[in-house]
Amino acid sequence: MITTDAFSSFGRRLAATKGFPYVVIAETPNPIRQLDEQSLNQRALAMIDTVVFGLTQPPAAIERSIRDTAMQQIHPKGVVRAAKPV
């Protein structure tokens, strides 16, 4: 999954509802809509290693490496509502 950082947790939460809690997320700082083509290319290059990791590593290795982070993002402890989006 490729997201801006404002939506990483949310993206993982939604991916979990589809059965993919350990999706690898390549993120870039939000926002991006104002970026020109050169800037977008730079952002993409910065994320490429994460994308390659997600596409080449075995699922078990991915799960081991991001399990704790993923669980905290999907079910933040004690959070049932948040005025500042989680």
Next chain:
Amino acid sequence: MAQPSISLENTSVADLMLDAYEGAYEQGWTDGLPIIPATAAAVNRFVAESGHEAAEVVAVLPPRRGEATVEVIAVNAVMAGCRPEYMPVIIAAVEAIADRNYPLEFIQVTTNPMTPFFLVNGPVRQHLDINYGAGCLGPGWRANATIGRAVRLILQNVGGALPGVYSKSSFGSPLRYAFICGENEEENPWTPFHVDRGFKKSDSTITAFKASNYCNISGGEGVGPEEILRQIATNMPPMYGGGDGVLLLLGVNHARSLHEAGLAKKDLQQKLWEFARVPEDHFAADFVVMERAAGRGDGRMLYRTQSPEHIHIVVAGGPGPQDVYIAGGRPQTRLIGR
């Protein structure tokens, strides 16, 4: 299936009710307002009134993909303050919003404040005292307030639309507490909405719309049909997130005037579609591109909807020169109590 529960003890009923509210709020089970404790006895009464088995799955609700069983619906209906006899209406409402052609997942997670709006037709309005006349969209009527609220609690507790967690709605909306009314079929000079959709007048139905706003339109009294419709049309411009359609709750005064002028519903749809056009150069360029791509522009003007058929006309409310425009579309209608 066992539901999560809280055990409470207190020597005072009043304090027990407060503890129930505090406990449910801590768990994230409320809309912020107090709830009626959903005891096993109360839930059983509601299930019995529904005419269904407790374990029957009515819908799976996004994004959390929780199962809205009849029992779960009953729990939320009790909490909302419903009467048991409201269960068939709530079940039909949940079926409607779970239709695959209804954009529920989008509504549940978007930054936009869109929400379901429910329209009730048929004899059930009298049976359950669902308001369709004066004040039908406001506070004061138990059926309207609690049926709408029950659905909101279901969307939150079963579907997972917790503010700031799954729901990213920037502002939320007061319409998300309860947004429902009946059609004033008794003062509708044309056919009721559910009859237009192929149901019998004697059927009781509920229709769910995707609703992006609420706008009261005042004025246009005694000025002729063209001016009434222009007044309405100028209050329903093209808007971001509202392109699916228009739901016009036509006030009874205007309904009578327009009918007496010889206009049929399709005439109102056509005229509103023509009048509710705005020059493209009024809008941001990105918006114009988007609307044109959606078939709502001709290179010079932006249209409110793709076609007149996407403007839905309903008669509701009490006397007075008022109408309500809702950026509402994607209607899904279900029979109540089938």
